Amino acid sequence: MTPSTAPLITARGLEKAYGRTDALRGASLTLGAGEILAVTGASGSGKSTLLHCLAGIVTPDSGSVRYDGKQVENLSEAQRTELRRTDFGILFQFGQLIPELSAMDNVALPLLLAGVRRAAAHQQAADWLGKFGVYGQARLRPGEMSGGQAQRVSLARALVTGPKVVFADEPTGALDTLTGEQVMTTLVQSARESGCAVVLITHDAQVAAYADREVVLRDGVVKADEPWAAEHFSRAEVRGND
Amino acid sequence: MSTRHVLLGLLTAGPSHGYDLKRRHDERFPQARPLAYGQVYTTLQRLVRDGLAEVEGTDADGGPERTHYRSTDKGSVELAHWLGEIAPPAPFVTNDIFAKVVVAILAEAAGEPADPAAYLRAQRTAHMARMRELTALKTAPGADLATVLSADYALSHLDADLRWMTTTAGRLAALTEEIRNV
Ligand SMILES: Nc1ncnc2c1ncn2[C@@H]1O[C@H](COP(=O)(O)OP(=O)(O)OP(=O)(O)O)[C@@H](O)[C@H]1O
Ligand SMILES: [Mg+2]
Numbered sequence: 001m002t003p004s005t006a007p008l009i010t011a012r013g014l015e016k017a018y019g020r021t022d023a024l025r026g027a028s029l030t031l032g033a034g035e036i037l038a039v040t041g042a043s044g045s046g047k048s049t050l051l052h053c054l055a056g057i058v059t060p061d062s063g064s065v066r067y068d069g070k071q072v073e074n075l076s077e078a079q080r081t082e083l084r085r086t087d088f089g090i091l092f093q094f095g096q097l098i099p100e101l102s103a104m105d106n107v108a109l110p111l112l113l114a115g116v117r118r119a120a121a122h123q124q125a126a127d128w129l130g131k132f133g134v135y136g137q138a139r140l141r142p143g144e145m146s147g148g149q150a151q152r153v154s155l156a157r158a159l160v161t162g163p164k165v166v167f168a169d170e171p172t173g174a175l176d177t178l179t180g181e182q183v184m185t186t187l188v189q190s191a192r193e194s195g196c197a198v199v200l201i202t203h204d205a206q207v208a209a210y211a212d213r214e215v216v217l218r219d220g221v222v223k224a225d226e227p228w229a230a231e232h233f234s235r236a237e238v239r240g241n242d
Numbered sequence: 243m244s245t246r247h248v249l250l251g252l253l254t255a256g257p258s259h260g261y262d263l264k265r266r267h268d269e270r271f272p273q274a275r276p277l278a279y280g281q282v283y284t285t286l287q288r289l290v291r292d293g294l295a296e297v298e299g300t301d302a303d304g305g306p307e308r309t310h311y312r313s314t315d316k317g318s319v320e321l322a323h324w325l326g327e328i329a330p331p332a333p334f335v336t337n338d339i340f341a342k343v344v345v346a347i348l349a350e351a352a353g354e355p356a357d358p359a360a361y362l363r364a365q366r367t368a369h370m371a372r373m374r375e376l377t378a379l380k381t382a383p384g385a386d387l388a389t390v391l392s393a394d395y396a397l398s399h400l401d402a403d404l405r406w407m408t409t410t411a412g413r414l415a416a417l418t419e420e421i422r423n424v
Binding site for chain 2: 042185204210211212216223
């Protein structure tokens with residue numbers, strides 16, 4: 001699915017420094033509606049930082065992120081929290097499940113926060129746990145699950161609300177090849193069915209191959225992989241750090 | 243690849259004639275180069291000559307006459323032997339990508355117009371495009387096991403190329419430096 005009309009997310013010239021470390025140095029990219037985009041690059045190249053900027057979790061030092069007609073950096077903290085809740089599903093690289101809650105309650109939580117009734121929330125949570133092959137772990141707390149099981153529960157939580165964009169930071173990092181394949185097939189199928197876009201960070205080329213397109217981050221800058229994308233990005237990159 | 247042994251293997255499913263064997267081959271090895279009919283025919287004749295297969299009979303079925311072949315006991319023994327024999331783990335590296343990168347590094351260090359880094363990036367793009375095709379093929383609804391297995395095999399090898407290419411891209415500066423200092 002090649003994006004045709006207006007992009008869903010347009011990021012321009014993102015810069016972010018942590019102390020003296022430049023995590024992003026003018027990163028730009030475009031995400032089409034319904035597009036599945038793989039972001040790859042060496043460890044420390046800025047992938048997670050980019051994802052956090054796109055999802056409005058981290059505010060870049062400069063540059064802009066436009067999502068669905070809104071300048072994300074101009075939104076208040078409360079508005080950004082609301083945006084993440086309604087439109088985004090986020091799978092963090094190092095998980096963010098609530099340790100005291102069971103898998104089921106972790107996945108149901110975003111629905112409860114959105115006002116879904118308890119029984120319905122649990123039913124939907126159960127469906128998603130099943131799709132990712134961890135229904136059997138529904139009653140376990142994160143500390144009682146294997147790394148790969150917790151990862152799949154986190155992915156179920158990211159998808160349960162039917163978001164417009166899923167940000168998945170290494171969704172298969174803790175999985176063997178076959179389980180990773182099942183998870184990716186489910187993720188891609190669900191995204192295609194609901195028309196949701198996916199930003200997929202991965203070190204694994206076989207996982208990146210599920211995406212429509214790949215961009216490579218190098219030292220905090222996005223290198224585009226395809227001609228149409230190069231057109232989109234070239235002006236921003238030539239302008240560099242403005 | 244040993245076409246003899248592959249044909250012997252396909253004959254275990256029952257006696258068959260040349261065209262049918264070619265079709266079975268192309269079904270079981272969907273990402274392989276399709277077998278030429280002439281190659282099937284000459285291989286079958288050699289199998290017969292060596293006593294590994296024999297002619298079962300012919301039929302015409304309204305069309306041209308077709309010879310049916312079946313495997314012999316000697317053929318079964320030979321097949322079992324081949325299946326149990328390990329393949330030598332790639333003793334030599336013979337690959338275009340590898341050769342191009344090495345020569346590009348040498349040429350660049352000598353001041354020739356070569357750009358190994360740009361080549362590696364372009365090759366990655368081509369590899370990724372092929373990997374997307376294979377992934378789509380194997381995840382398509384109703385993909386049969388032969389397609390899945392052969393796509394997996396191709397994907398793993400392309401992935402191995404990519405890993406090497408990424409590592410090499412990371413080493414380029416050091417490699418060029420080393421060559422210049424010799
Ligand atoms: N909260 C933080 N505080 C300080 N430095 C940070 C922080 N987050 C990221 N960094 C630094 O920013 C750079 C980019 O980090 P980032 O996590 O984006 O990389 P990455 O591409 O996701 O790497 P990996 O593949 O290892 O997950 C690194 O040098 C990292 O040390
Ligand atoms: Mg990261």
